[in-house]
Amino acid sequence: MANLYDGKMAKIYDAMYQTFVNYDEEYTFYNKLVQENNAFSILEIGSGTGNLAKRFQENKQNYTGLDYSEDMISIARERNKDCTFLQGDMREFKLSSSVDSILITGRSTSYLITNDDINRTFDSVHKNLTENGVLIFDFIDANRFIPFTKDNPVIIHQAVYENINYIRESHWDTNNSLENFMLEWTAQYYIITNGEKEILENDFSTVRVFTLNEIQLFLYLNNFEILKTIDRKTYAYDTYVIVAKRKS
16 A cells, blocks of 8 residues: 655645535534444544544544554644544554444545455454444445546646645546556645645555445455445545444
8 A cells, every 4th residue: 555645745635625525524424323333432544634533532432543644643643632543554453452433434445456455454344343343434436436537537626724725636547457446546736826836746546446336245255234325425526435234
């Protein structure tokens, strides 16, 4: 897995996503699913710069965040002095004690580009959940996303945070030679100063999108029972959110 959002990119990501995502709404959405399943302890995988953590902490919930990027975690710890954050890989992690719910948020599943990545992640999640614990995660729907990117090979997002104007130009390569509905994503990040674009950073990732049937099969093979499937529009792309219960 690539070194996601390290260094300068962590701060740029944090600034832009303050505008992209309504974190109060995100918290309400995920917390409702957590409460419906009587989950008292929560691990968020892909906790990023700690925006959801802040809401869970403010409501005095038993929350831990896990992220691959040390730089993202540094921002999260500064923002949430009383929260626990762990640096780790979702494909292989071990908690000191099992939790009632594990969330994989922010479409972090997109970085699981091989079948082995997915199976290892679901296996690790299974091992770290309590009996009848739940996994809650989102993923980008391939059936809608791939046609969208073919029609829109360049996608522009704008954000304003702390009086700074940001632009991200995303380029999606729908190269049919890539396996497993993988796409190559390149992005340029700019700020606008006196009406002129100034480059901040370039980014590149290989990401994967999924069909619903694929995800259903991966969960079945890794001993999860799907409780709920939610078709959800997020800030940029159509996603599904899955709630699945750990089976013995």
